[in-house]
Amino acid sequence: MRYTVILQRCVLGFCVSLLGLGILMFFGNSISDVESDENQHQEMYQAFKDGRCKSCHPAIWREWEKSMHAQAWVDEIYQEAAKQIANREKSCDPCHAPEPILVTGIGKMPKLRSVQQESGVSCLVCHLDKDGAMQGPPASAETNFHANVTNSIYQSPTKLCATCHGQPSVPEHDQVSSFLESRFAAEKKSCATCHMPVVNRLQSTASYESIKGRKHTWQGSRSVTQLKNAATLKIEFADKKATVVLQNKAGHLLPGGTLRIIVLDLTHLAPDGTQHEKKQVLISEKAKNRLKPDEKRTFVFDVNSGDTLKAALRYQLTPKTPESEWVQMGEISKIVP
């Protein structure tokens, strides 16, 4: 991994950063390196708590705040599940309220943080490095508040995401393995392609140039738009047979999570509307039939001209979600020619 500290981007920022460094070096003489690292970390945690990140990065903050990363600890579904695990501090909590992963190591199992657990997967978890700097994609401005360090992992962050979404010892939470075997990986796409849409904007209130960044929304299965993009339904006819084709369009196994259930309802009606056949198929980790990326699953019916075939796809967030709250992902109805 190669880092470049960006100091040369703007004249004004350059002066400010140099001054910042100067002060550090001055005090640096009397403090050991380890202590100054710890102080800088404490400063950043305090700044996070005091709303400083929010005041300079308001747009990103608002997106993050509503995301499941911000909820990763307070999420009731999580707390309910973790309560039942005897050694949750070792086996669950480390990813739901982690230490900064640049400190524990990209790809390594995260460690449980002892402070600010309620902020879940916070800004600091993904950006704060061991020196107290913020690592990210190429920046356009400087600030004397924190050092900016460019790290290429952010522009195609699958490995960063895999630290929690692809730990080999936690297969229940793995979206990365199936992604890496898909055409999306071959086409050089990343987890950010679908979960962090590109946006041009000022990256902070201290910036004066809009540059390309990415939304910090991480919309997943709680987004109706994502669910409608997750799969397609088609009906094809050939010699007295009708075939319903369900195809996965997500970048990984569908459903992506192991708690989720996809419900496929298939109905075959006679021309007068009487029901010939009705079938319900559940797709989930429990049923061991999740779809791989691009995988097609087919259901064949014997039909006559004038019959109607219907297929509807719904999404159940957890096994306890009542049917009235299942989300419609897609629907199709066709008359046999």
Ligand code: HEC
């Ligand atoms: C390696 C990191 C990691 C560990 C360890 C981990 N989780 Fe998670 N957890 C995640 C990630 C990433 C997600 C979101 C993706 C997913 O659902 O697969 C998640 C999501 C969840 C959800 C779904 C919440 C929702 O949105 O409905 C539950 C429940 C959960 N975890 C419970 C647990 C429990 C219980 C343990 C311990 C037995 C645990 N997790 C351990 C990373 C982890």
Ligand code: HEC
């Ligand atoms: C005084 C304003 C200010 C504060 C406070 C501030 N930042 Fe920044 N931050 C900036 C500026 C300016 C940039 C560069 C933006 C640009 O490229 O236009 C930046 C860039 C970043 C970057 C990208 C780094 C890179 O090299 O790509 C991250 C990540 C970041 N900040 C996180 C944070 C976090 C987390 C906090 C709270 C602990 C925080 N910032 C507080 C002004 C601030």
Ligand code: HEC
């Ligand atoms: C430090 C661990 C960690 C890292 C790194 C991480 N995530 Fe997550 N992510 C989680 C946890 C934990 C959750 C589950 C929160 C919950 O539902 O309780 C989650 C939830 C999500 C969700 C929402 C799932 C839902 O149910 O709506 C998406 C999408 C997501 N992450 C994508 C990403 C992407 C893309 C990256 C890389 C840029 C990434 N994550 C990096 C831990 C992490």
Ligand code: HEC
């Ligand atoms: C799950 C990991 C994760 C979390 C949590 C996270 N970021 Fe980021 N952040 C990223 C990634 C990945 C990028 C690179 C996006 C790109 O290519 O532009 C990024 C980019 C940035 C940038 C550069 C501008 C841009 O859009 O690229 C800033 C500034 C930033 N983040 C600040 C923050 C702040 C402030 C928070 C908390 C409110 C935060 N980030 C939370 C992963 C994260």
Ligand code: HEC
């Ligand atoms: C081609 C677009 C695409 C790509 C690439 C992609 N995803 Fe998804 N992802 C989706 C869609 C659509 C959904 C909603 C359907 C579902 O829940 O599986 C989703 C859902 C999720 C969820 C929520 C699962 C749940 O149970 O709530 C997580 C977490 C997630 N993705 C993480 C990732 C990670 C990590 C990567 C990179 C390895 C990634 N995604 C790559 C499209 C994509």
